[in-house]
Amino acid sequence: xxxxRWLTPDELRAWTRFVAVVELLPGILDSQLQRDAExxxxxxxxxxxxxxxxxRTLRMTGLAxxxxxxxxxxxxxxxxxxxxxxxxxxACAEDRRxxxxxxTDAGWRKVVETAPGHVETVxxxxxxxxxxxxxxxxxxxMGRVLAKLDPEHRFNAAVTRTD
Amino acid sequence: xxxxRWLTPDELRAWTRFVAVVELLPGILDSQLQRDAExxxxxxxxxxxxxxxxxRTLRMTGLAxxxxxxxxxxxxxxxxxxxxxxxxxxACAEDRRxxxxxxTDAGWRKVVETAPGHVETVxxxxxxxxxxxxxxxxxxxMGRVLAKLDPEHRFNAAVTRTD
DNA sequence: CCCGATTAGTTGTTGATACAACTAACGCTA
DNA sequence: TAGCGTTAGTTGTATCAACAACTAATCGGG
Numbered sequence: 001x002x003x004x005r006w007l008t009p010d011e012l013r014a015w016t017r018f019v020a021v022v023e024l025l026p027g028i029l030d031s032q033l034q035r036d037a038e039x040x041x042x043x044x045x046x047x048x049x050x051x052x053x054x055x056r057t058l059r060m061t062g063l064a065x066x067x068x069x070x071x072x073x074x075x076x077x078x079x080x081x082x083x084x085x086x087x088x089x090x091a092c093a094e095d096r097r098x099x100x101x102x103x104t105d106a107g108w109r110k111v112v113e114t115a116p117g118h119v120e121t122v123x124x125x126x127x128x129x130x131x132x133x134x135x136x137x138x139x140x141x142m143g144r145v146l147a148k149l150d151p152e153h154r155f156n157a158a159v160t161r162t163d
Numbered sequence: 164x165x166x167x168r169w170l171t172p173d174e175l176r177a178w179t180r181f182v183a184v185v186e187l188l189p190g191i192l193d194s195q196l197q198r199d200a201e202x203x204x205x206x207x208x209x210x211x212x213x214x215x216x217x218x219r220t221l222r223m224t225g226l227a228x229x230x231x232x233x234x235x236x237x238x239x240x241x242x243x244x245x246x247x248x249x250x251x252x253x254a255c256a257e258d259r260r261x262x263x264x265x266x267t268d269a270g271w272r273k274v275v276e277t278a279p280g281h282v283e284t285v286x287x288x289x290x291x292x293x294x295x296x297x298x299x300x301x302x303x304x305m306g307r308v309l310a311k312l313d314p315e316h317r318f319n320a321a322v323t324r325t326d
Numbered sequence: 327c328c329c330g331a332t333t334a335g336t337t338g339t340t341g342a343t344a345c346a347a348c349t350a351a352c353g354c355t356a
Numbered sequence: 357t358a359g360c361g362t363t364a365g366t367t368g369t370a371t372c373a374a375c376a377a378c379t380a381a382t383c384g385g386g
Protein backbone atom coordinates (compact mmCIF):
# COMPACT_ATOMS: atom_id res chain seq x y z
CA UNK A 1 0.00 0.00 0.00
CA UNK A 2 2.70 2.42 0.96
CA UNK A 3 5.02 2.59 -2.00
CA UNK A 4 5.75 6.25 -1.35
CA ARG A 5 9.34 7.18 -1.98
CA TRP A 6 9.90 9.25 1.13
CA LEU A 7 12.58 11.89 1.24
CA THR A 8 16.06 10.97 2.42
CA PRO A 9 17.33 12.95 5.42
CA ASP A 10 19.44 15.13 3.12
CA GLU A 11 16.54 15.78 0.80
CA LEU A 12 14.24 16.51 3.69
CA ARG A 13 16.58 19.05 5.17
CA ALA A 14 17.14 20.83 1.87
CA TRP A 15 13.43 20.86 1.14
CA THR A 16 12.51 22.08 4.60
CA ARG A 17 14.90 24.99 4.37
CA PHE A 18 13.82 25.77 0.85
CA VAL A 19 10.15 25.83 1.69
CA ALA A 20 10.88 28.02 4.71
CA VAL A 21 12.57 30.56 2.47
CA VAL A 22 9.72 30.34 -0.02
CA GLU A 23 7.29 31.15 2.78
CA LEU A 24 9.32 33.97 4.27
CA LEU A 25 10.64 35.79 1.24
CA PRO A 26 7.39 37.13 -0.24
CA GLY A 27 6.54 38.78 3.06
CA ILE A 28 9.93 40.52 3.15
CA LEU A 29 9.58 41.80 -0.40
CA ASP A 30 5.96 42.83 0.02
CA SER A 31 6.43 44.74 3.21
CA GLN A 32 9.41 46.76 2.00
CA LEU A 33 7.60 47.72 -1.19
CA GLN A 34 4.35 48.39 0.63
CA ARG A 35 6.13 50.59 3.14
CA ASP A 36 8.29 52.54 0.70
CA ALA A 37 6.14 52.66 -2.42
CA GLU A 38 2.65 51.45 -1.48
CA UNK A 39 3.04 48.67 -4.01
CA UNK A 40 2.67 44.93 -3.59
CA UNK A 41 5.51 42.87 -4.98
CA UNK A 42 3.22 41.67 -7.73
CA UNK A 43 2.25 45.22 -8.67
CA UNK A 44 5.89 46.23 -8.76
CA UNK A 45 6.65 43.21 -10.87
CA UNK A 46 3.96 44.16 -13.36
CA UNK A 47 5.37 47.67 -13.67
CA UNK A 48 8.89 46.32 -13.97
CA UNK A 49 7.94 43.92 -16.74
CA UNK A 50 6.30 46.72 -18.67
CA UNK A 51 9.31 48.97 -18.15
CA UNK A 52 11.53 46.40 -19.82
CA UNK A 53 9.25 45.81 -22.79
CA UNK A 54 9.49 47.53 -26.18
CA UNK A 55 7.36 50.68 -26.16
CA ARG A 56 6.83 49.91 -22.48
CA THR A 57 3.80 48.04 -23.72
CA LEU A 58 2.54 44.47 -23.55
CA ARG A 59 -0.70 42.74 -24.38
CA MET A 60 -2.71 41.73 -21.35
CA THR A 61 -2.26 38.08 -22.21
CA GLY A 62 1.47 38.43 -22.65
CA LEU A 63 1.78 40.37 -19.43
CA ALA A 64 -0.28 37.77 -17.60
CA UNK A 65 1.91 34.97 -18.80
CA UNK A 66 5.13 36.87 -18.07
CA UNK A 67 4.01 37.51 -14.51
CA UNK A 68 2.37 34.12 -13.96
CA UNK A 69 -0.97 35.75 -13.32
CA UNK A 70 -4.36 34.59 -14.47
CA UNK A 71 -6.05 37.03 -16.80
CA UNK A 72 -8.75 37.95 -14.26
CA UNK A 73 -6.15 38.69 -11.62
CA UNK A 74 -4.11 40.81 -13.98
CA UNK A 75 -7.20 42.63 -15.15
CA UNK A 76 -8.00 43.70 -11.60
CA UNK A 77 -4.43 44.69 -10.82
CA UNK A 78 -4.08 46.73 -14.01
CA UNK A 79 -7.35 48.48 -13.17
CA UNK A 80 -5.89 49.55 -9.84
CA UNK A 81 -2.61 50.64 -11.41
CA UNK A 82 -4.59 52.52 -14.03
CA UNK A 83 -6.57 54.39 -11.36
CA UNK A 84 -3.26 55.44 -9.83
CA UNK A 85 -2.01 56.67 -13.18
CA UNK A 86 0.86 54.21 -13.61
CA UNK A 87 -0.57 52.23 -16.51
CA UNK A 88 -2.77 52.99 -19.47
CA UNK A 89 -4.99 50.64 -21.41
CA UNK A 90 -5.16 51.15 -25.14
CA ALA A 91 -7.00 49.19 -27.78
CA CYS A 92 -4.86 46.98 -29.96
CA ALA A 93 -4.97 47.86 -33.63
CA GLU A 94 -4.19 44.44 -35.10
CA ASP A 95 -6.60 42.45 -32.96
CA ARG A 96 -9.66 44.18 -31.65
CA ARG A 97 -10.16 41.57 -28.96
CA UNK A 98 -6.83 42.47 -27.43
CA UNK A 99 -5.86 45.24 -25.02
CA UNK A 100 -2.43 46.78 -24.63
CA UNK A 101 -1.16 47.82 -21.24
CA UNK A 102 1.32 50.69 -21.42
CA UNK A 103 3.48 52.13 -18.69
CA THR A 104 2.82 55.86 -18.35
CA ASP A 105 5.57 58.40 -17.62
CA ALA A 106 4.38 58.49 -14.03
CA GLY A 107 4.61 54.70 -13.96
CA TRP A 108 8.12 54.85 -15.34
CA ARG A 109 9.16 57.35 -12.70
CA LYS A 110 7.56 55.15 -10.06
CA VAL A 111 9.67 52.18 -11.17
CA VAL A 112 12.82 54.29 -11.32
CA GLU A 113 12.37 55.64 -7.83
CA THR A 114 11.25 52.31 -6.36
CA ALA A 115 13.88 50.05 -7.89
CA PRO A 116 16.88 51.07 -5.73
CA GLY A 117 15.13 50.28 -2.46
CA HIS A 118 13.89 47.00 -3.83
CA VAL A 119 17.32 46.01 -5.10
CA GLU A 120 18.79 46.93 -1.74
CA THR A 121 16.29 44.65 -0.01
CA VAL A 122 17.13 41.79 -2.34
CA UNK A 123 20.82 42.35 -1.85
CA UNK A 124 20.58 42.57 1.90
CA UNK A 125 18.34 39.57 2.43
CA UNK A 126 19.40 37.17 -0.28
CA UNK A 127 22.65 38.01 -2.03
CA UNK A 128 24.59 39.42 0.89
CA UNK A 129 24.85 36.14 2.84
CA UNK A 130 26.00 34.30 -0.29
CA UNK A 131 29.48 33.81 -1.74
CA UNK A 132 30.09 34.15 -5.44
CA UNK A 133 30.03 30.37 -5.69
CA UNK A 134 26.73 30.24 -3.82
CA UNK A 135 25.21 32.59 -6.36
CA UNK A 136 26.39 30.38 -9.20
CA UNK A 137 24.95 27.32 -7.48
CA UNK A 138 21.67 29.10 -6.81
CA UNK A 139 21.47 30.05 -10.45
CA UNK A 140 22.12 26.50 -11.62
CA UNK A 141 19.72 24.83 -9.19
CA MET A 142 16.91 27.31 -9.76
CA GLY A 143 17.45 26.98 -13.49
CA ARG A 144 16.80 23.25 -13.23
CA VAL A 145 13.74 23.61 -11.05
CA LEU A 146 12.41 26.35 -13.26
CA ALA A 147 12.82 24.18 -16.33
CA LYS A 148 10.39 21.81 -14.66
CA LEU A 149 7.93 24.37 -13.28
CA ASP A 150 7.90 26.57 -16.36
CA PRO A 151 9.09 24.59 -19.38
CA GLU A 152 7.75 27.20 -21.79
CA HIS A 153 9.87 29.99 -20.30
CA ARG A 154 6.82 32.17 -20.08
CA PHE A 155 7.59 33.60 -16.70
CA ASN A 156 9.58 36.81 -16.74
CA ALA A 157 10.30 36.15 -20.37
CA ALA A 158 12.30 39.35 -20.85
CA VAL A 159 15.09 38.39 -18.47
CA THR A 160 15.03 34.67 -17.76
CA ARG A 161 16.06 33.47 -21.18
CA THR A 162 19.12 31.26 -21.23
CA ASP A 163 19.85 31.62 -24.92
CA UNK B 164 22.20 60.58 -5.91
CA UNK B 165 22.29 57.12 -7.41
CA UNK B 166 24.65 55.19 -5.21
CA UNK B 167 22.63 52.03 -5.65
CA ARG B 168 24.73 48.94 -5.94
CA TRP B 169 22.91 47.32 -8.85
CA LEU B 170 23.05 43.61 -9.40
CA THR B 171 25.76 42.14 -11.55
CA PRO B 172 24.54 40.13 -14.55
CA ASP B 173 25.26 36.89 -12.69
CA GLU B 174 23.41 38.05 -9.61
CA LEU B 175 20.52 39.30 -11.68
CA ARG B 176 20.12 36.02 -13.47
CA ALA B 177 20.25 33.98 -10.28
CA TRP B 178 17.80 36.30 -8.57
CA THR B 179 15.42 36.35 -11.51
CA ARG B 180 15.27 32.58 -11.63
CA PHE B 181 14.96 32.33 -7.90
CA VAL B 182 12.08 34.77 -7.69
CA ALA B 183 10.34 32.98 -10.54
CA VAL B 184 10.48 29.73 -8.61
CA VAL B 185 9.29 31.50 -5.48
CA GLU B 186 6.30 32.77 -7.42
CA LEU B 187 5.46 29.49 -9.10
CA LEU B 188 6.01 26.95 -6.35
CA PRO B 189 3.23 27.93 -3.93
CA GLY B 190 0.66 27.56 -6.69
CA ILE B 191 1.89 24.07 -7.49
CA LEU B 192 1.77 22.96 -3.87
CA ASP B 193 -1.57 24.60 -3.19
CA SER B 194 -3.36 23.17 -6.18
CA GLN B 195 -2.23 19.60 -5.59
CA LEU B 196 -3.28 19.73 -1.94
CA GLN B 197 -6.52 21.50 -2.76
CA ARG B 198 -7.37 18.96 -5.42
CA ASP B 199 -6.42 15.83 -3.45
CA ALA B 200 -7.19 16.83 0.14
CA GLU B 201 -9.14 20.10 0.07
CA UNK B 202 -6.37 21.68 2.07
CA UNK B 203 -4.32 24.78 1.38
CA UNK B 204 -0.58 24.37 1.71
CA UNK B 205 -0.70 26.47 4.85
CA UNK B 206 -3.42 24.31 6.39
CA UNK B 207 -1.46 21.18 5.58
CA UNK B 208 1.61 22.77 7.08
CA UNK B 209 -0.24 23.54 10.30
CA UNK B 210 -1.43 19.95 10.58
CA UNK B 211 2.05 18.65 9.76
CA UNK B 212 3.69 20.81 12.41
CA UNK B 213 1.24 19.56 15.01
CA UNK B 214 1.78 15.97 13.94
CA UNK B 215 5.49 16.30 14.65
CA UNK B 216 5.07 17.93 18.04
CA UNK B 217 5.07 16.14 21.40
CA UNK B 218 1.51 15.13 22.32
CA ARG B 219 0.60 16.43 18.85
CA THR B 220 0.01 19.68 20.67
CA LEU B 221 1.36 23.22 20.46
CA ARG B 222 0.42 26.54 21.96
CA MET B 223 -1.20 28.91 19.49
CA THR B 224 1.70 31.31 19.80
CA GLY B 225 4.26 28.55 19.25
CA LEU B 226 2.34 27.22 16.28
CA ALA B 227 2.06 30.70 14.82
CA UNK B 228 5.76 31.28 15.07
CA UNK B 229 6.61 27.83 13.70
CA UNK B 230 4.41 28.43 10.66
CA UNK B 231 5.30 32.10 10.23
CA UNK B 232 1.69 33.11 10.68
CA UNK B 233 0.34 36.05 12.60
CA UNK B 234 -1.81 35.05 15.54
CA UNK B 235 -5.03 36.35 13.96
CA UNK B 236 -4.38 34.39 10.80
CA UNK B 237 -3.64 31.23 12.73
CA UNK B 238 -6.71 31.71 14.89
CA UNK B 239 -8.95 31.79 11.83
CA UNK B 240 -7.26 28.81 10.21
CA UNK B 241 -7.43 26.74 13.38
CA UNK B 242 -11.13 27.60 13.66
CA UNK B 243 -11.70 26.19 10.19
CA UNK B 244 -9.65 23.09 10.91
CA UNK B 245 -11.54 22.67 14.17
CA UNK B 246 -14.88 22.81 12.35
CA UNK B 247 -13.65 20.05 10.08
CA UNK B 248 -12.63 17.95 13.08
CA UNK B 249 -8.86 17.92 12.44
CA UNK B 250 -7.81 20.05 15.40
CA UNK B 251 -9.05 20.60 18.91
CA UNK B 252 -8.57 23.62 21.13
CA UNK B 253 -7.99 22.99 24.81
CA ALA B 254 -7.30 25.40 27.62
CA CYS B 255 -3.73 25.50 28.87
CA ALA B 256 -3.35 24.53 32.50
CA GLU B 257 -0.18 26.49 33.33
CA ASP B 258 -1.22 29.77 31.73
CA ARG B 259 -4.88 30.51 31.49
CA ARG B 260 -4.34 33.10 28.78
CA UNK B 261 -2.95 30.41 26.51
CA UNK B 262 -4.69 27.93 24.24
CA UNK B 263 -3.35 24.58 23.10
CA UNK B 264 -4.07 23.30 19.62
CA UNK B 265 -4.10 19.51 19.42
CA UNK B 266 -4.25 17.30 16.37
CA THR B 267 -7.23 14.92 16.63
CA ASP B 268 -7.11 11.31 15.46
CA ALA B 269 -9.01 12.38 12.36
CA GLY B 270 -6.41 15.09 11.83
CA TRP B 271 -3.62 12.58 12.21
CA ARG B 272 -5.25 10.28 9.66
CA LYS B 273 -5.68 13.24 7.33
CA VAL B 274 -1.96 13.99 7.50
CA VAL B 275 -1.04 10.35 7.01
CA GLU B 276 -3.21 9.98 3.94
CA THR B 277 -2.26 13.36 2.49
CA ALA B 278 1.51 13.20 2.99
CA PRO B 279 2.36 10.71 0.22
CA GLY B 280 0.73 12.79 -2.52
CA HIS B 281 2.37 15.92 -1.21
CA VAL B 282 5.80 14.29 -1.04
CA GLU B 283 5.30 12.97 -4.54
CA THR B 284 4.56 16.50 -5.76
CA VAL B 285 7.66 17.85 -4.06
CA UNK B 286 9.78 15.08 -5.48
CA UNK B 287 8.42 15.45 -8.98
CA UNK B 288 8.68 19.23 -9.17
CA UNK B 289 11.73 20.05 -7.13
CA UNK B 290 13.95 17.12 -6.25
CA UNK B 291 13.61 15.08 -9.44
CA UNK B 292 15.41 17.57 -11.70
CA UNK B 293 18.28 17.87 -9.22
CA UNK B 294 21.43 15.82 -8.82
CA UNK B 295 22.67 14.78 -5.40
CA UNK B 296 25.17 17.62 -5.54
CA UNK B 297 22.41 20.07 -6.46
CA UNK B 298 20.48 19.04 -3.37
CA UNK B 299 23.54 19.62 -1.19
CA UNK B 300 24.05 23.05 -2.78
CA UNK B 301 20.40 23.92 -2.35
CA UNK B 302 20.62 22.96 1.30
CA UNK B 303 23.72 25.07 1.86
CA UNK B 304 22.46 28.14 0.01
CA MET B 305 19.01 28.06 1.59
CA GLY B 306 20.61 27.59 4.98
CA ARG B 307 22.53 30.82 4.52
CA VAL B 308 19.54 32.78 3.29
CA LEU B 309 17.41 31.36 6.06
CA ALA B 310 19.94 32.41 8.66
CA LYS B 311 19.33 35.95 7.47
CA LEU B 312 15.54 35.78 7.06
CA ASP B 313 14.91 33.83 10.25
CA PRO B 314 17.85 34.24 12.62
CA GLU B 315 15.83 32.92 15.56
CA HIS B 316 15.08 29.60 13.85
CA ARG B 317 11.44 30.03 14.66
CA PHE B 318 10.13 28.77 11.37
CA ASN B 319 9.48 25.05 11.21
CA ALA B 320 11.38 24.72 14.45
CA ALA B 321 10.85 20.97 14.74
CA VAL B 322 12.82 20.09 11.62
CA THR B 323 15.02 22.97 10.58
CA ARG B 324 17.43 22.88 13.49
CA THR B 325 21.05 22.53 12.52
CA ASP B 326 22.31 21.42 15.89
C1' DC C 327 -2.58 43.75 47.04
C1' DC C 328 -3.54 46.71 43.45
C1' DC C 329 -2.65 49.20 39.29
C1' DG C 330 -0.24 49.83 34.86
C1' DA C 331 2.10 47.28 31.23
C1' DT C 332 2.62 43.27 28.65
C1' DT C 333 1.24 38.87 26.63
C1' DA C 334 -2.26 35.45 24.53
C1' DG C 335 -5.85 35.03 21.81
C1' DT C 336 -10.32 36.19 19.31
C1' DT C 337 -13.33 38.88 16.35
C1' DG C 338 -14.65 42.22 12.73
C1' DT C 339 -13.58 44.80 8.63
C1' DT C 340 -11.22 45.68 4.52
C1' DG C 341 -8.64 44.36 0.52
C1' DA C 342 -6.93 40.95 -2.77
C1' DT C 343 -7.06 36.50 -5.24
C1' DA C 344 -9.35 32.37 -7.38
C1' DC C 345 -13.00 30.70 -9.93
C1' DA C 346 -16.91 30.92 -12.83
C1' DA C 347 -19.82 33.17 -15.97
C1' DC C 348 -20.14 36.32 -19.38
C1' DT C 349 -19.24 39.43 -23.74
C1' DA C 350 -16.84 40.40 -27.81
C1' DA C 351 -13.97 39.42 -31.63
C1' DC C 352 -11.37 36.29 -34.61
C1' DG C 353 -10.91 32.31 -37.92
C1' DC C 354 -11.89 28.31 -40.07
C1' DT C 355 -14.96 25.58 -42.77
C1' DA C 356 -18.91 24.46 -45.34
C1' DT D 357 -21.39 34.42 -45.55
C1' DA D 358 -23.29 31.69 -41.75
C1' DG D 359 -22.13 29.23 -37.96
C1' DC D 360 -19.16 26.89 -34.61
C1' DG D 361 -15.16 26.76 -31.85
C1' DT D 362 -11.50 29.35 -29.81
C1' DT D 363 -9.22 33.32 -27.89
C1' DA D 364 -9.05 37.98 -25.23
C1' DG D 365 -10.66 40.29 -21.68
C1' DT D 366 -13.98 41.97 -18.00
C1' DT D 367 -17.09 41.48 -14.13
C1' DG D 368 -19.23 39.32 -10.09
C1' DT D 369 -18.93 36.20 -6.12
C1' DA D 370 -16.88 33.51 -2.45
C1' DT D 371 -12.75 32.71 0.19
C1' DC D 372 -8.69 33.85 2.52
C1' DA D 373 -5.20 37.07 4.69
C1' DA D 374 -3.74 41.61 6.83
C1' DC D 375 -4.71 44.91 10.09
C1' DA D 376 -6.93 46.99 13.95
C1' DA D 377 -9.64 46.79 17.92
C1' DC D 378 -10.91 44.28 21.64
C1' DT D 379 -11.05 40.90 25.91
C1' DA D 380 -8.82 38.31 29.31
C1' DA D 381 -5.02 36.83 32.04
C1' DT D 382 -0.24 37.39 33.85
C1' DC D 383 3.62 39.97 35.59
C1' DG D 384 6.17 43.57 38.08
C1' DG D 385 6.68 47.37 40.98
C1' DG D 386 5.02 50.47 44.72
